[in-house]
Ligand SMILES: Nc1nc2c(c(=O)[nH]1)N[C@H]1C(S)=C(S)[C@@H](COP(=O)(O)OP(=O)(O)OC[C@H]3O[C@@H](n4cnc5c(=O)[nH]c(N)nc54)[C@H](O)[C@@H]3O)O[C@H]1N2
């Protein structure tokens with residue numbers, strides 16, 4: 201007899217409801233849950249990989265310690281004691297210690313409630329994370345405009361009639377900073393009610409193919425397009441709509457002079473999108489129909505990421521669609537995270553790279569390798585990597601690897617020996633995903649309906665297994681004990697979640713939420729901004745000197761000639777997730793997906809044929825990979841996915857290593873970053889591409 205366990209998929213931001221059919225501990229099937237009000241039965245291939253993660257023989261089951269080239273298993277108490285002793289010894293020497301937090305940590309509410317305690321016990325003076333490789337520009341813009349780093353507006357796709365997506369590919373990623381499960385069907389519904397969708401992207405992506413219009417854009421130049429749209433809207437003389445006008449601070453008046461200095465023709469020439477196209481977007485945004493623009497990864501990981509995210513919000517505001525049905529709205533989830541965590545901040549930090557921005561206390565990850573290798577007493581000598589793989593995810597991965605080798609202590613929480621964790625002294629592995637509980641903690645505030653869902657574990661933990669949060673909290677206790685400090689007394693994740701749920705406007709208890717495993721729907725998003733602004737003035741703070749200056753900095757580049765090198769961008773595939781689902785045979789099977797995509801004319805110019813092994817070279821390095829010729833790419837732009845490069849010696853994920861691919865981050869350049877936020881620039885890398893030496897020799 202099998203049983204059905206209802207849960208929420210933790211792998212990506214869509215947070216789909218799934219039905220896991222179990223025969224004891226064995227997963228018989230994983231299907232979409234049609235009764236989940238948010239995902240409505242949607243599921244993608246990655247969800248089935250949860251079973252592979254759960255049962256993966258390559259997954260570490262016990263703590264391990266690196267002794268020479270060998271990994272020695274330890275029991276938990278010995279691992280904690282040894283680490284705690286080393287932490288205390290390093291603390292007594294005044295050694296600088298830091299954390300790197302990876303993406304899966306954001307999908308584990310329980311770990312999120314505990315890792316701060318560990319950081320305090322260690323006395324770590326810096327946090328690096330995947331956020332500064334990804335989304336810090338959004339937080340910057342939200343803090344500036346609305347007074348809270350996490351108060352985000354997302355397109356109300358279910359009631360929208362005109363949707364512009366810039367630098368995002370939700371048909372593959374399932375939405376980002378926009379929890380929109382079942383995206384493809386939602387898009388089809390928008391089109392069925394007469395709506396239109398536009399995609400701005402250098403590649404004709406899966407999303408662009410479903411949309412009504414694809415606008416190819418030269419990488420890194422969207423600021424010109426966004427400024428152009430804003431200029432057309434403002435020049436059109438539209439007044440701010442009633443309801444919004446009262447919320448807007450006086451700095452609104454600074455926008456018109458800013459756009460007056462800009463010439464639409466010059467903006468158009470810069471981004472390669474015709475003035476008529478720019479005018480058309482502005483016209484559609486202001487013709488009275490419900491409309492929204494969303495900007496995602498492709499416009500965040502650029503030299504003007506914060507400026508871009510600010511402009512995206514301003515376009516929604518200026519066209520009257522902010523905080524309005526069918527426009528860009530602010531979710532009010534079951535658990536009100538925004539109302540219960542700090543507003544965040546924008547500061548600076550001194551690093552070996554000079555003064556850098558620090559948003560929400562994050563030190564830009566582009567500085568990590570420098571901070572690990574600097575030759576003064578500020579060098580980071582101990583690093584704690586929590587669910588992250590910066591060797592594959594941060595620019596110049598080879599340099600990061602060399603830097604990790606110099607650490608006195610590296611502790612990793614990960615279930616695999618990865619390209620990063622192979623450099624650790626200790627790896628502390630969490631239990632399998634089905635042994636954990638889950639709450640839509642960070643994703644409620646980004647969901648297209650007001651929503652929340654809690655799932656308990658599918659079954660008990662294997663003997664000796666521990667959840668990430670337990671590892672964090674037990675290591676915290678061990679360090680405090682080694683220091684002679686009183687034993688800490690902190691809430692468990694469930695206790696913390698329960699009190700946060702109760703303190704939210706919906707006021708439910710965890711027990712009540714747990715009793716509804718299909719998820720709890722509080723309905724479509726509602727206008728609410730007036731009550732939620734957290735700026736000091738209580739208004740939308742439209743402009744700041746820093747943003748106006750960055751706009752001027754961008755405007756100065758309009759005169760520059762386009763580079764004649766090729767421009768390298770990344771991509772995501774629906775069967776892959778950053779670096780860490782490549783050990784699932786059922787996901788990696790089929791044709792090689794780590795290929796370089798190139799337009800036919802660019803290939804012809806270089807006398808390259810489909811399938812050729814090509815060498816791609818940037819300022820930072822060279823990698824060789826098979827070429828795939830396709831007119832999905834715009835001319836002058838090539839694309840390589842990220843998260844590959846598993847050929848490194850000694851990695852423990854054997855299926856991944858057998859389908860190793862190459863790492864795009866052996867080409868990306870940490871010298872390129874967003875001046876306002878320190879976010880890495882991961883696209884638009886200037887590269888040359890030629891037949892690889894191996895192929896030339898064989899000819
Ligand atoms: N060039 C380029 N680089 C990019 C990107 C890009 O588009 N292009 N994207 C960027 C983005 S958006 C992101 S978010 C970052 C991601 O950067 P990272 O978070 O550094 O990398 P991931 O590949 O997500 O690695 C996650 C690690 O966590 C482990 N893991 C998975 N689940 C768990 C768990 O439950 N517990 C624990 N303890 N460990 C777990 C995995 O085994 C893996 O080693 O990469 C960035 N890098």
Ligand SMILES: Nc1nc2c(c(=O)[nH]1)N[C@H]1C(S)=C(S)[C@@H](COP(=O)(O)OP(=O)(O)OC[C@H]3O[C@@H](n4cnc5c(=O)[nH]c(N)nc54)[C@H](O)[C@@H]3O)O[C@H]1N2
Nearest residue numbers: 367368369373376419420496497498773774776777778883
């Ligand atoms: N299947 C799958 N799903 C995922 C992930 C995954 O790895 N695989 N990762 C998850 C994570 S951590 C994140 S952050 C999200 C990201 O979610 P998305 O933001 O949707 O991610 P991408 O597919 O990287 O989309 C970025 C798009 O920007 C385009 N682009 C590149 N440069 C530029 C540019 O200069 N301008 C414009 N306009 N576009 C540009 C790229 O071609 C690409 O189509 O996805 C999440 N979901």
Ligand code: SF4
Nearest residue numbers: 209212215216244247
């Ligand atoms: S879209 Fe994301 S949340 Fe939904 S099933 Fe796929 S991986 Fe899971």
Ligand SMILES: [Mo]
Nearest residue numbers: 303330334335
């Ligand atoms: Mo991400």
